[in-house]
Amino acid sequence: MDYRWKEFAQLLLAGEDEGAFRLISEDGRDSLAIYMEIVTNAMQYVGYLWQNNEISVADEHLATSVCDFVLSRYSFSFRNQQKKKIGKIMFLCLEKEQHMLGTKMAAALCEEKNWDVRLLGANLPLEYAISSAESWEPDVIGLSVALHYRLPVLKRYVKELEALEFSPKVIIGGRLASTYDLYNYCSKETELFKDLYAMDAWLDEYRQEVKVNGAS
Numbered sequence: 001m002d003y004r005w006k007e008f009a010q011l012l013l014a015g016e017d018e019g020a021f022r023l024i025s026e027d028g029r030d031s032l033a034i035y036m037e038i039v040t041n042a043m044q045y046v047g048y049l050w051q052n053n054e055i056s057v058a059d060e061h062l063a064t065s066v067c068d069f070v071l072s073r074y075s076f077s078f079r080n081q082q083k084k085k086i087g088k089i090m091f092l093c094l095e096k097e098q099h100m101l102g103t104k105m106a107a108a109l110c111e112e113k114n115w116d117v118r119l120l121g122a123n124l125p126l127e128y129a130i131s132s133a134e135s136w137e138p139d140v141i142g143l144s145v146a147l148h149y150r151l152p153v154l155k156r157y158v159k160e161l162e163a164l165e166f167s168p169k170v171i172i173g174g175r176l177a178s179t180y181d182l183y184n185y186c187s188k189e190t191e192l193f194k195d196l197y198a199m200d201a202w203l204d205e206y207r208q209e210v211k212v213n214g215a216s
């Protein structure tokens with residue numbers, strides 16, 4: 001069971017979307033475990049192979065696009081159809097940040113947990129993040145950072161998004177949130193999550209608070 005991620009990575013690298021989809025959909029664990037124990041480990045392994053020149057850039061791109069497709073197919077069946085949502089949450093990657101598979105999983109998990117979700121994807125300049133947030137007014141805005149040289153702009157995203165009139169909660173995840181201390185790039189209000197388990201626990205607390213306050 002523990003090496004399923006390696007098998008999954010090999011299927012991604014072989015372009016076997018059907019086999020990769022079958023592997024995760026027949027695994028039996030919940031989606032949070034699938035995202036963390038299989039998909040994340042597999043993509044990190046792909047990165048390791050690429051860094052060590054054991055696979056080419058083209059192999060890595062193929063694995064990424066198959067993973068993207070398989071995630072869409074897998075998460076589709078978990079979409080929550082309830083009308084009354086817990087809240088609105090929007091995810092985006094900072095400008096010039098292409099690593100978006102993490103936000104895709106975070107967004108899928110929120111959909112499954114009955115949030116109204118907008119996934120704005122990779123490379124979103126701050127001005128567009130602001131105008132989108134102003135028109136939709138999400139309760140929570142999730143930012144993703146993977147590259148350390150994108151850190152200087154993170155501070156600006158947090159500051160300007162938290163200053164919006166409707167006071168959205170800003171949460172941060174991504175590879176750097178698990179490997180660096182991002183405290184200096186945030187305010188006291190910002191939530192930092194080192195992985196999806198941490199976000200999942202926070203979502204449960206948030207849901208409890210919404211229930212207690214009678215907003216849902």
Ligand code: B12
Nearest residue numbers: 040043047096097098099100101102142144147173174175
């Ligand atoms: C796939 C990939 C790419 C793809 C991304 C395509 C896509 N659609 O996502 C492409 C080919 C575009 C790419 C490009 C580059 N990449 Co790249 N890439 C990777 C790789 C192999 C996998 C990334 C991934 O999907 N990981 C799996 C996901 C699931 O993990 P994650 O992003 O950390 O997300 C998890 C959590 O952090 C969380 N999460 C993520 N976001 C959020 C947000 C919130 C709010 C929350 C709560 C949680 C959360 O959810 C996930 C669940 O576990 C990594 C290797 C690695 N170790 O990750 C390298 C890696 C990240 N890339 C790297 C590099 C260097 C680059 C390039 C600079 C290469 C180049 N010279 O061009 C460019 C930069 C492009 C750019 N400007 O962004 C380095 C970064 C090193 C560093 N020190 O910064 C890595 C680590 C590879 C390596 N070992 O060297 N890359």
